[in-house]
Amino acid sequence: MSFELSLNTGTTPQLSLREAVEAVAAAGLEHIGPWRHLLADAGGAEAAARIIAEAGLSATTLCRGGFLTPSESAQRAEALESNRAAIREAATIGADELIMVVGGLPSAAHLLGGSGDRSDTSIVDARARMAEGIAELVPYAAEHGVRLVLEPLHPMYAADRAVLSTLGEALDVAGEHPAETVGVVVDTFHVWWDPQLGEQIARAGREGRIASYQVCDFNLPIASDALKSRGMMGDGHVDFATISRWVAEAGYTGPVEVEIFNEEINAQDAATTLETMTARYGELVLPALQAAAPAPAP
């Protein structure tokens, strides 16, 4: 079956891995995309793998690796080590794909609890360090059968979270490596505004790079915590019909993950969230995917 729904656990942050797995199974879904801290809380990746498998679910992605942009070598070594651990965890839970949020500028590192040269705002240099970090991790990821999945983030997060800002840029970085080792994720929240989106999704399909399609809406006004401006599909300003058509036309047929950071949704009962996201997915996203999907071979 194509286009099956997956819950990213960022949508239900109040739940443990076991609780999230149970909620997903109870909602009749078969896929989950966990965050790393849930694996740790569950007793490690092997225990997490059992919890996921025993419920009959599969892990679509692991969130997340990345933060490869520090300019200091000790921080850089630490980041690479953390990414190698994430790669091993992804392999252990059977997630073929590790989502990479690549990191921001040294000038903004303190905002996420890190440190860096407050005067270093060079996004050109930070991008070069990101590409080097990815290159350094590719062989290790390949050995473990895990694909690094580059996530372009909305430019409002370019300073503090990810200097990777467009799908085209992600494909340029990925293009240095084989398609089976480095892919990209199309997350509607992050890329809906991009005037090159249609052509870059088509390119991502041609180059065999679309590893994941993630859907959520872009709400306005922007939340006071800007990270939490993600909304339930249909509540904001994303044209899901068009973007979903492009993704299906590009040949993607895999799971579709829902990741919503939003005060209200994150606080509500998970069953309600799963019910709403399933309904909205069926109404706003799935029909466009199905209409554009290539017909199966006879």
Place this chain on the structure above:
Amino acid sequence: MSFELSLNTGTTPQLSLREAVEAVAAAGLEHIGPWRHLLADAGGAEAAARIIAEAGLSATTLCRGGFLTPSESAQRAEALESNRAAIREAATIGADELIMVVGGLPSAAHLLGGSGDRSDTSIVDARARMAEGIAELVPYAAEHGVRLVLEPLHPMYAADRAVLSTLGEALDVAGEHPAETVGVVVDTFHVWWDPQLGEQIARAGREGRIASYQVCDFNLPIASDALKSRGMMGDGHVDFATISRWVAEAGYTGPVEVEIFNEEINAQDAATTLETMTARYGELVLPALQAAAPAPAP
């Protein structure tokens, strides 16, 4: 003289046009970029022109035209009429350049006091309407000796304010018209994150389209009113040295305008703001512009 500083009156919203003109002259500057409502408050464009001229200043730009994306024909006609009035006003005050903030999606029009189909999130269609609107205004602007200056806005404003999100997209739209009738503005706040920025600034220079260079910083965290996240140069995460170098290498030698929407700066004494912006400009922007500027002919 090249690279002279200009105050955009959005930086000093508490001042009338006369007060702003006096503050600019007292600070030893010679240029001002007024917003339209100040012209109206001063008794109209002719009265405003006298106020500016009597102080020995020149108007660099007029803010702003645009909002060309409504899907309903009555709203569209109204928007075009308002833009024609803005063109006449720009000509009257001697501003060769009318800054265009092109407008957002129908789904978000209500957020700025307008109306539109709340379910219409098609940014593809809105962009097509924007390009049509520009094309419709070009002959009128040309008759009045005014250049329409397309302003790509940060993608965080793509839904409510401007579906024009990158310099490359602005140049594509501008490219349908002669360079003397449609230009672009490079505003550091809006474009600093763009991975194509260097090449697109160079292209803008080659194509003769850089009509204005505007500087202010990108602050984090994003302000609760996202419009007011603009910061004084040096307070945020923009790499002014690199962007200024690109702008000067592209051949731009005109005025540099400072436009900062920021609760704290907007509330403080205008003389303090002008003093700080002059100092920061001299420290962070001007040296990079001067170092990269082509040497004057012997």
